[in-house]
Amino acid sequence: MRYEIELELKEKVLPLDYRRNFISLFKNVIENYNKELKDALYTKSEPKNFTFSLFLPIEKIEKEKIFLKSHTIKLFLSIEEIMLSLHFLNAFLDSKSKKIFLNPENSVExxxxKKLQEKEIKENYKVFKTxxxxxxxxxxxxxxxxxLLDEKGIQILKNNIIFNLKDRFPMKFLQEIEIIPMETKKTVVLYYDTKIQVTLGTIGIKADKEILTxxxxxxxxxxRSAGFSMLDLIN
Structure with missing residues (x-):
């Protein structure tokens, strides 16, 4: 299930390394709702089956700070399991209109x-945008x-996919996955004080429709659960 969550910042500024602040937001919201659920999600190193992205109306970036045009930002959240998605929805509803600190200088409400309509995948090839x-x-x-998503990067990505999904999908289907960069570009982001290279743009993927889903x-x-690697369907 996919949600659009509207957030109101106290100050129109975020650190360049802002994703760690929103991981803290998730932990705070979920812990206030159900501490056992928070512990189950965040005390294990296993991949989490949800992802999110942020829409930030950026005005300028200076000295490792992002200055925004508006106090309002949007968080897009996608969760695979229905029960977990309902827990997330209830957790965010329980924290609605409450002040939550992102860092010592800023808070958010x-x-x-809003629940978004998910698109159904019926074919074995789709084009996605990041x-x-x-x-x-x-x-x-x-x-x-x-x-990056060059030849070596694609092979490493496929190896990671096979390792993480080998108990869920037939190995034959996983080995047949094809990832085709279309219009992509490199950028560098700051994550927990480390600069990492990442890829943005559009990619085609050939795979079983259940894997695409x-x-x-x-x-x-x-x-993915740290605000990276979220996709949307183009066609």
Missing amino acids: IMNI LSPIVVREHTREKDIFH HFYKCGIGSK
Whole structure:
């Protein structure tokens, strides 16, 4: 299920490393609703089957701060499991109109929550656009290495997909996945004080329609529950 959540900031400014603030928002909202649910989601290192993106009306960026044109921003949230989506909806409703601190300098209020219509996938090929940057992470003993959607990055992304979904979908279907960059561009984002390279744009994906639906509902890359790798259907 997909939701559009309207948020009102106290100050029209966010740090460049703003995603960590919104992870804190999620933890705060969910813990106030159900501490056991918060612990189940955030004390395990397993991938979470939800993703989100933010629409920020940016005016300018200066000295690692983002200055906004408006106090109002929008959070787009997509959750695969119906029961988990209902828990998230109730959690955000419970925190509606309450002041929630994002950082020592700023707070936010949840003003409105709207359920969005999901699109049905019936074919085995779809074109998607990124609603948040796609993160491709290669985990090594020494450090994490982040890749773009070039030939090597696509193979690493496929390896990650197979590893994460091998118990859910037939291996034959996972091995047949094709990811085709169409109009993409590189950018660099700040995440927990680390600069990582990511990919924005449009991509085509050939896969079983159930796998495509999973990508649509959960995102396709790494750090999906941290505000990355969210997709929307173009056609």
